[in-house]
Amino acid sequence: MEDILREIGMIARALDSISNIEFKEYDLTKGQYLYLVRIYENPGIIQEKLAGMIKVDRTTAARAIKNLEMNGFIKKKEDQHNKKIKKLFPTEKGENVYPFIKRENEYSNTVALQRFSEKEVETISNLLQRARKNIEKDWEFVKKGNKRNY
Amino acid sequence: MEDILREIGMIARALDSISNIEFKEYDLTKGQYLYLVRIYENPGIIQEKLAGMIKVDRTTAARAIKNLEMNGFIKKKEDQHNKKIKKLFPTEKGENVYPFIKRENEYSNTVALQRFSEKEVETISNLLQRARKNIEKDWEFVKKGNKRNY
DNA sequence: GGATTTTTGTTGCGTTTGCAACAAAAATCC
DNA sequence: GGATTTTTGTTGCAAACGCAACAAAAATCC
Numbered sequence: 001m002e003d004i005l006r007e008i009g010m011i012a013r014a015l016d017s018i019s020n021i022e023f024k025e026y027d028l029t030k031g032q033y034l035y036l037v038r039i040y041e042n043p044g045i046i047q048e049k050l051a052g053m054i055k056v057d058r059t060t061a062a063r064a065i066k067n068l069e070m071n072g073f074i075k076k077k078e079d080q081h082n083k084k085i086k087k088l089f090p091t092e093k094g095e096n097v098y099p100f101i102k103r104e105n106e107y108s109n110t111v112a113l114q115r116f117s118e119k120e121v122e123t124i125s126n127l128l129q130r131a132r133k134n135i136e137k138d139w140e141f142v143k144k145g146n147k148r149n150y
Numbered sequence: 151m152e153d154i155l156r157e158i159g160m161i162a163r164a165l166d167s168i169s170n171i172e173f174k175e176y177d178l179t180k181g182q183y184l185y186l187v188r189i190y191e192n193p194g195i196i197q198e199k200l201a202g203m204i205k206v207d208r209t210t211a212a213r214a215i216k217n218l219e220m221n222g223f224i225k226k227k228e229d230q231h232n233k234k235i236k237k238l239f240p241t242e243k244g245e246n247v248y249p250f251i252k253r254e255n256e257y258s259n260t261v262a263l264q265r266f267s268e269k270e271v272e273t274i275s276n277l278l279q280r281a282r283k284n285i286e287k288d289w290e291f292v293k294k295g296n297k298r299n300y
Numbered sequence: 301g302g303a304t305t306t307t308t309g310t311t312g313c314g315t316t317t318g319c320a321a322c323a324a325a326a327a328t329c330c
Numbered sequence: 331g332g333a334t335t336t337t338t339g340t341t342g343c344a345a346a347c348g349c350a351a352c353a354a355a356a357a358t359c360c
Contacts (some may be wrong), residue, residue, distance in 0.1 A: 002275035005165055005259050009184070011282050012162030013205040014289035015155055020348085021292055030316060030347075034159070048338055055163040057318045062339065064316080084325040084338055107300040109155050111288050112281045120277060125152035127274040131262045132161050138261050139164035142171055150257040170318090180317080180346060198308055207348045212309065214346080234308055234355040 004131070015108055022104055026097050027071065031056075033101050035064050036090065039074050040098045044087040055139060073097065154281070165258055172254055176247050177221065183251050185214050186240065189224050190248045194237040205289060223247065 020030050028036070034054050039045060045053075051061035065088065068074045073094040076086040090098065113121055142148060170180050178186070184204050189195060195203075201211035215238065218224045223244040226236040240248065263271055292298060 001256070001259060001263065002271055003255070003259055004262065004271075004275055004278055005255055007275070007278040007282050008158055008162050009166065010203075010205045011278065011285055012158050014282075014285050016159065017205065017207070017348090018285075018289055018292045018298075022298070024349095046338075053160075055160045055167065057167070058338085059319080059340080060317050062341095066340095067316090082326075082338095086339080103300070105153070105155055106151070107298070108285070108288070109151060109153055112154065112285045113151065114284045116277070116280070121152055121154075123273060124277040124281070125154055125157070127266070127270060127277075128154055128157040128161065130266070131274070132157050132164075134264045135161055135164050135168075135258070135262045138258070139168055142168045148168075148172070148257070150253070167318090174319095196308075208308085209310080209349080210347050212311095216310095217346090232308095232356075236309080 011112065015112070018108060019104060023101065026100060028073075028097070028101075029067065032064055032068055032073070035061070035068060036073055036094055037098065037101050037105070039068075039088045040090045040094065043089050044077075046085045046087060050088065052140075055136070057143075068094075161262065165262070168258060169254060173251065176250060178223075178247070178251075179217065182214055182218055182223070185211070185218060186223055186244055187248065187251050187255070189218075189238045190240045190244065193239050194227075196235045196237060200238070202290075205286070207293075218244075 016031075019033055023033050034056075035050060038050060038053055042050075042053075047061055047065055048058065050065070051058045054061065056064075065074065065076075069076060072091055075089055075091050077089060079085050079087055113124075116124070138148060166181075169183055173183050184206075185200060188200055188203055192200075192203075197211055197215055198208060200215070201208045204211065206214075215224065215226075219226060222241055225239055225241050227239060229235050229237055263274075266274070288298060
């Protein structure tokens with residue numbers, strides 16, 4: 001069977017690398033853009049869900065979020081009914097940076113999809129969503145400490 | 151336009167996370183499996199090319215390779231005609247681990263492609279290769295210190 | 301063939317990453 | 331309603347990551 005893992009890995013590392021270099025300009029350190037865009041688009045999300053959304057370790061997310069807060073891009077808010085959780089919101093500073101991140105991501109996306117027909121864009125998008133849903137089950141399983149059998 | 155960046159990022163992080171957990175059993179630390187499989191499949195490759203193949207910073211590759219060597223998975227060999235380069239080869243220990251890495255990667259690949267028809271596998275594989283070729287040009291450009299215009 | 305540029309490799313340093321281990325609140329069980 | 335399990339968040343530590351800066355060999359230029 002064709003190997004898609006390596007292609008996906010190469011594309012992901014290349015894109016992430018480009019973004020990290022380009023976002024230094026906005027004082028975002030490595031990986032922070034991932035969290036900021038999602039907090040902006042899902043205001044009130046909690047850290048645990050965010051980690052699951054990004055597919056990153058809980059503790060990594062915790063520290064990335066702490067840094068974003070310390071640098072004034074987001075703020076944490078206590079919940080009225082649940083003392084355990086902390087809801088995440090962008091600050092004005094975070095809101096102001098969002099359009100630049102969004103624009104960069106859209107540009108990289110169009111670069112990746114150069115010379116793709118509309119149909120092909122639709123196709124790859126759908127196939128990737130299916131692959132992601134397939135693999136995220138295993139990720140959650142393994143992350144919980146379970147062992148895959150193969 | 152549909153956003154494929156996020157799906158690719160999610161899949162890549164999930165797969166990498168799973169692999170890193172599963173390869174601890176063979177005393178491979180984070181990311182090392184990426185280098186080892188490629189050295190095995192491309193014996194004599196030099197570190198600079200390997201970094202480009204994986205899409206990772208030159209210095210990150212340098213240290214990952216140094217660790218692989220120190221842990222006895224690979225060895226470096228001087229070139230007869232070129233004093234600058236060091237060719238990389240798996241050791242017997244590295245060769246012995248390779249099948250386990252290969253098997254794990256193949257399993258993850260089939261999980262990601264669950265419920266894909268043969269045709270769909272072929273399609274996503276081809277589209278991803280095209281996307282990778284599109285984006286690697288920008289990666290090289292930005293890595294060299296150039297600025298993208300958008 | 302000598303000067304200049306590119307390629308390849310290394311080290312210092314600050315930062316992120318993620319596993320273990322812990323804590324406390326919430327949800328579930330009976 | 332009390333015990334147990336799950337969810338959510340944090341910190342210690344060791345390791346990887348990547349930029350900057352350097353060095354030396356090789357390739358290119360004229």
